[in-house]
Amino acid sequence: xxxxxxxxxxxxxxxxxxxxxxxxxxxxxxxxxxxxxxxxxxxxxxxxxxxxxxxxxxxxxxxxxxxxxxxxxxxxxxxxxxxxxxxxxxxxxxxxxxxxxxxxxxxxxxxxxxxxxxxxxxxxxxxxxxxxxxxxxxxxxxxxxxxxxxxxxxxxxxxxxxxxxxxxxxxxxxxxxxxxxxxx
Amino acid sequence: xxxxxxxxxxxxxxxxxxxxxxxxxxxxxxxxxxxxxxxxxxxxxxxxxxxxxxxxxxxxxxxxxxxxxxxxxxxxxxxxxxxxxxxxxxxxxxxxxxxxxxxxxxxxxxxxxxxxxxxxxxxxxxxxxxxxxxxxxxxxxxxxxxxxxxxxxxxxxxxxxxxxxxxxxxxxxxxxxxxxxxxx
DNA sequence: CCTTCCATGTAACCGGTTACATGATTGC
DNA sequence: GCAATCATGTAACCGGTTACATGGAAGG
Numbered sequence: 343x344x345x346x347x348x349x350x351x352x353x354x355x356x357x358x359x360x361x362x363x364x365x366x367x368x369x370x371x372x373x374x375x376x377x378x379x380x381x382x383x384x385x386x387x388x389x390x391x392x393x394x395x396x397x398x399x400x401x402x403x404x405x406x407x408x409x410x411x412x413x414x415x416x417x418x419x420x421x422x423x424x425x426x427x428x429x430x431x432x433x434x435x436x437x438x439x440x441x442x443x444x445x446x447x448x449x450x451x452x453x454x455x456x457x458x459x460x461x462x463x464x465x466x467x468x469x470x471x472x473x474x475x476x477x478x479x480x481x482x483x484x485x486x487x488x489x490x491x492x493x494x495x496x497x498x499x500x501x502x503x504x505x506x507x508x509x510x511x512x513x514x515x516x517x518x519x520x521x522x523x524x525x526x
Numbered sequence: 527x528x529x530x531x532x533x534x535x536x537x538x539x540x541x542x543x544x545x546x547x548x549x550x551x552x553x554x555x556x557x558x559x560x561x562x563x564x565x566x567x568x569x570x571x572x573x574x575x576x577x578x579x580x581x582x583x584x585x586x587x588x589x590x591x592x593x594x595x596x597x598x599x600x601x602x603x604x605x606x607x608x609x610x611x612x613x614x615x616x617x618x619x620x621x622x623x624x625x626x627x628x629x630x631x632x633x634x635x636x637x638x639x640x641x642x643x644x645x646x647x648x649x650x651x652x653x654x655x656x657x658x659x660x661x662x663x664x665x666x667x668x669x670x671x672x673x674x675x676x677x678x679x680x681x682x683x684x685x686x687x688x689x690x691x692x693x694x695x696x697x698x699x700x701x702x703x704x705x706x707x708x709x710x
Numbered sequence: 711c712c713t714t715c716c717a718t719g720t721a722a723c724c725g726g727t728t729a730c731a732t733g734a735t736t737g738c
Numbered sequence: 739g740c741a742a743t744c745a746t747g748t749a750a751c752c753g754g755t756t757a758c759a760t761g762g763a764a765g766g
Contacts, residue, residue, distance in 0.1 A: 346753065347621060354630045364717045374629055377622040381755055386719055408762045410717065427627055427634055427642070432649050436620030437531060438561040441679065443611055445558055446538045447672040450611055455672065458611070465616050488631040488639065495625065495690060502686045506679060530725065548745050565727055570747055592734045594745065716763070721756100728751080735744070 345426065348384040349392060353415065353423040356398060360414035363389055373482050373489060376469075376496055389413055397422055440465060456514050463507030470500035529610065532568040533576060537599065537607040540582060544598035547573055557666050557673060560653075560680055573597055581606055624649060640698050647691030654684040 345353070351374060355366045363385050370380045392398045397419035403412045415423070440462045447455040473496045476482065482489030529537070535558060539550045547569050554564050576582045581603035587596045599607070624646045631639040657680045660666065666673030 348753080350626065354626070354633075357630065357633055362717070363719090368716095374626060377620055377625045378629075379619075379754095382719075383721090383756075384754060405716075406763070408717065423630070423633065427630060428638055430645075432624035432627065432645055434620065434622045434624065434649075435563075436561055436618065436622070438618045438620070440616035440618065441561045441676055442534065442538070442558060443616065444679075445562075445673055445676045446541065446607070446611060447675075449538075449541055449607065454612055461614075461616055465618075489629055491631075491694065492625055492629045495628075498690055499683070499686065502683070506682055510675065532725080546745070547747090548743095552744090563726095566747075567728075567749090568726060589744075590735070592745065711766100713766085714764085717761085719759085721758085723756080724754090726752090726754105728749100730748085730750100732746085733744100736742085738739100738741085 343395065343422070345422065346384075346388065347378070348380050348388045350423075350426060351378055351380050352385060352388055352392065353397065353419055353426075356413055356415045357420060357423050360412050362403075362410050362412050364410075372476075376473075392419070452514070452518050456511065456518075459507055459510050459514065463504055463511070466500045466503035466507060470497065470504060473497045473500065527579065527606070529606065530568075530572065531562070532564050532572045534607075534610060535562055535564050536569060536572055536576065537581065537603055537610075540597055540599045541604060541607050544596050546587075546594050546596055548594075556660075560657075576603070636698070636702050640695065640702075643691055643694050643698065647688055647695070650684045650687035650691060654681065654688065657681045657684065 351370055352366055355361065355369055361369070363382070367380065367382060367385055370378070389398065389400075393400055393413070396416060398413045399416050400411050400413050403410050440458075443458055444462065447458055450458070473493060477490075477493060477497065482493050535554055536550055539545065539553055545553070547566070551564065551566060551569055554562070573582065573584075577584055577597070580600060582597045583600050584595050584597050587594050624642075627642050628646065631642055634642070657677060661674075661677060661681065666677050
């Protein structure tokens, strides 16, 4: 059985603990969103689909008159997420607009190209700030466990990114100065 | 006018120099693929679409009896890619299966979790090797210009990734040893 | 009372991948 | 003669986002 991307996060989040579709969405937004997002438009249909396939079970658990359906993994569902976890693939697909801009930056003036690098640095910095704030809170789960390890991966990556951009900026500025001097 | 992801690479590649759809595809596969891919199924329809919109112009340029259509940017097309380059966004959307696995790794035994980290390290290493090979060749364009700067970004990132994984592996192994000892 | 949060859903749309089909040219 | 490369395309499919609609509960 093939699991879509959304199916995987849904299963994973339910493996951590049973929850509603709404809860899955908010948890994803607070945690995996940086490398794996999901929208209501996929989550709710997927939950029903997974239930039909027997990977999750639903149980109505309303808050007063407010309807709520809590889903939990069945044994088959747990087996499916376990199988995925130890499966060989670790694919990364990404679309990084900033990198593509940088790739084509020879089309720009030196000034505009430098602005691109600065924009990228502030992008890394923004992400870094957001992740550090999560870390200062209780972290994804609070100081231990793999969610926090992944958080530290994000922090480390963006720290590296800020440094890389700073270095490049320095080089570009120096090159520009040298070119100017040599022209005199 | 809104440009799709494919439209952007197509325009960018044509800005570097006029080429066929086939050439665009092979160039993308050799260069931007790591952060921005494109398939024939999008490129050819997009070329026609861009021609209708007046952003590119086509000229037949067969090799013997083998048909070939070479596209080049019009002034409007050049203006469009320039506008995109200096536009404010620098969005990154990604799906990283390895990170998601790591996020859920608490569901696994310590042994299997460690295997996950090792797999990630070898993934970083593989990418690193590939990029270094490109660098040892003539680089994306040959030792200078922004394509090579982007290449160095990729190399730096994966070097960082390998280091991060190694550090984590060391910590996990040590933790496992300590836990074992304490249990005695 | 009003805003924010909890909670569930759907329809339209879109961008992209996969798989397939076809055929000429080049180099071994 | 055969394999690899050049070259162009399409149809089916799919996964995902956006925008919208609805309404109860909690807290100031």
